[in-house]
Amino acid sequence: MTRPSEVTRERIMKAAERLFAERGYEATSIRAIVARAHVNQAAINYHFDGKEGLYRAVLQAAFQGLTEQQVAHAGVASAMSREEALVAFIRRQLRPLLARDEASRHIRIFNWESVHPTPVFRKLISEEAAPFMSVATDLVHRFLPAADHRTLVIAALWLLGQCSIFLRNRERLADPPLSLSFDESEVDWVAAMVSRWAIAGLGSMA
Numbered sequence: 672m673t674r675p676s677e678v679t680r681e682r683i684m685k686a687a688e689r690l691f692a693e694r695g696y697e698a699t700s701i702r703a704i705v706a707r708a709h710v711n712q713a714a715i716n717y718h719f720d721g722k723e724g725l726y727r728a729v730l731q732a733a734f735q736g737l738t739e740q741q742v743a744h745a746g747v748a749s750a751m752s753r754e755e756a757l758v759a760f761i762r763r764q765l766r767p768l769l770a771r772d773e774a775s776r777h778i779r780i781f782n783w784e785s786v787h788p789t790p791v792f793r794k795l796i797s798e799e800a801a802p803f804m805s806v807a808t809d810l811v812h813r814f815l816p817a818a819d820h821r822t823l824v825i826a827a828l829w830l831l832g833q834c835s836i837f838l839r840n841r842e843r844l845a846d847p848p849l850s851l852s853f854d855e856s857e858v859d860w861v862a863a864m865v866s867r868w869a870i871a872g873l874g875s876m877a
Contacts, residue, residue: 680718683708688729692776695783696726696791723791730795733777737767738803745806753813757830757873758866760810764834765862768841768853778838785839807831814873826873833865 686708690699701722705712719725740763748756767774784792807827812818815826837844837853844851851857 676718679710679714683710683715683718683725684729684732687725688732688773688776688780691726691729691783692779695787696789697787726789727791727795730780730792731799733780734795734799736774736777737781740766741806742802745809748806748810753810754870756810756813757870758862760806761830761834761866761869762859762862764831765837765858765865767838768858768861769855778841782839811873814870815876818876826876830869830873833869837861 683704687699687704690703690707693699694703699722701712701715704715704722704725708714715721715725719728741760744759744763748759751759767778804824804827807830808820808823811826811830812823815823818826841853843849845853853861
């Protein structure tokens with residue numbers, strides 16, 4: 672049975688996630704979160720020790736939501752050919768294009784961070800991004816076995832950038848003049864195209 676305190680915590684998280692996605696961290700007030708969650712400020716202080724702690728919890732959930740599948744599939748990917756593993760990696764990176772609601776909010780929160788980065792976000796990434804980055808660097812290492820660590824990190828960031836441009840700009844890409852619609856078949860097509868280019872690019876660097 673779910674305890675009342677857990678229900679309250681989850682309600683606060685959902686309300687904060689929506690507001691942070693809509694307004695960003697700085698423009699979201701505790702008063703607005705309290706009103707949206709139908710709780711008092713004491714509940715936020717009790718569960719999260721204030722706005723910063725709440726934002727970290729939301730960021731942590733968002734980051735895990737967008738990366739946990741990659742980390743979970745690392746073992747499976749190691750049994751694939753490097754080309755198959757890269758295609759699967761890119762497809763998972765692009766799957767949030769099909770998502771609505773929660774995943775969309777996660778992307779919007781990270782979009783705010785790209786414009787107005789916060790110390791909370793930088794600290795979270797420094798502490799929790801290592802497993803995900805290891806997946807990406809291990810993957811490019813299979814194409815660049817002789818590369819040093821710096822080169823692998825740059826190559827991994829380049830690979831991630833080929834996907835993140837679609838995720839960050841999904842809503843704008845749907846508008847004229849581009850008018851791109853990301854349904855299942857379209858996302859598969861984009862993933863296949865990006866995969867071919869990435870395989871060609873990484874292969875040429877070896």
